[in-house]
Amino acid sequence: MSPQKHTVVILMADDDPEDRAFAREALAEARVTNDFRAVEDGEELMDYLKRRGAYTDPASSPRPGLILLDLKMPRRNGFEALEAIRADRELRNIPVVILTTSGADEDVVRGYQLGVNSYIRKPVTFDGLVEAMSGLGRYWFEIVELPRDEGAAGEEA
């Protein structure tokens, strides 16, 4: 049986603080009530997922049930992080959605080739973002089944 939907953590990786704030607000307005966490770049994302660096305490880095991934980030960009996630046996099950300003064909293709679940181009308007988050919430937390995470037994999500 899949985890309680409202307990699923959404983890966002985006270097733009305003975009992180927009996403949080849009999720709230779309009444997607999940626990929302954010990291600033691909390197911090990997630190969080692998519980190292600033995130060694599991309480600080609950395993996400969905990752929203920006592409253009310093230190380690979205594609690099995606590759690392998909290469890792323990992390590769986590659904990843690219959420980026880039609409370039080559980025879309590369994203799917690297195994992303979906690719979303950031809506220009806030209303558009709310709609996207509402859709995301419905799709990932009401319609689809999320993988139960073997290692999550006993974890607080």
Next chain:
Amino acid sequence: MVPPSKGAKEKSPPVVPGGEEFARAVIQTVHQPLLVLDADLRIQTANRAFFETFQVKAPDTLGCRLTELSDGAWDLPRIRGLLEELLAGDPGLKSIEVTDRFPTIGLRIMRLNAQRIRRDEAGWDAILIAIEDVTEEERLLRELHRHTRDLERSNRELEFFAHAASHDLQEPLRKILAFGDRLKGSLGPELDERSADYMARMFSATRRMQQLIEEILLYSRVSREPIVPGAVAMGPLVRGVMGDLDVQLREAEAKVDVADLPRVRGSRGPIRYLIQNLLSNALKFRKEGEPARIRITWRAVETEADAGGLAVPDLGPGRRVGEIGGEDPGIHGWGLFLVEDEGIGFDPQYAERIFGMFERLHGRGSYQGTGIGLALCRRIVERHGGGIRAEGRPGEGAAFEFTLPLAGKSEPESEDEEQTSSEEGT
């Protein structure tokens, strides 16, 4: 000599001037410095051009060995080698280039043409040397190359800058629009009509700026990317564009006549943009209340004159040209394409100006557009080696003519992806 008898005119051989007088006259008249050396490599004859060019006098020159002249300026291994070769080996025409410092006239690059001639009667050999001072020519060529390299670098930097600047400008714009949106959401109901109007105009201006930047990015991307030539079938391409423009075509109740179009040799993405831009302009500038009528035709041309003065791709040495309709990869003639409409037309005095960057003929209120489309069309056509021009009359429609190289039958299809007009954000 027996004078030819009447009636035997056709049979007598043509008179060929010969003899020493003639030879001397030719040598003296020729513009280039000329020398005649005997088998001992001594100068028998030097023409006036030689004396003038090298600022030497006859007494110092005639009878001397070439290598003894002008403080040994001609005493170069390559010249010695050339002369030895002519004497001992192949007497045929040879050409060398030497650089040396000459007294009075300084450092010069000389091109020498030399051969050995045998004079049958007397039996002695002569070596004929024609000399060309190519110093200036070489200097100009070097300067030209340097200028071209500088220009190319400058262009690359400008394009890169335009791209980078536009790219970075998009992020703050996006934020203005995003926060403006939030502001509208939170303030909206409380705003009086005038303030709401101000806000709407602000956002409209911001969106225009965003569109402008996207177009600049598209322009710079098309400018920077190399043209990867392949065969592009114009017929299917036009039909594809018309599919994309379906909504506008129906709004305009457009009737578009497309002739049987050939395969051109170029990059599919940019060519698609070209057609899309010309077609959507024809639709945009139609006469109000009338269905739009557009015609696309073409014909093969061989020369610029054929094309009415429009640039026909310059092939340069080494690029293959085949016959129109030929087989192999490479360019096979050129196509002169015509896109004409029966819309509002334009004043012919602006025929050149409309291809300028950001040039528009109408105020923003009347017709939408950034004024970059035609500038980009020209850039695309020119990058393929062709040219584009416009003709029009107010109220009588417009016609756009452009040239593109034609592809051979076996040219492989152009593979590149179509350019989207969206660009990367942050």
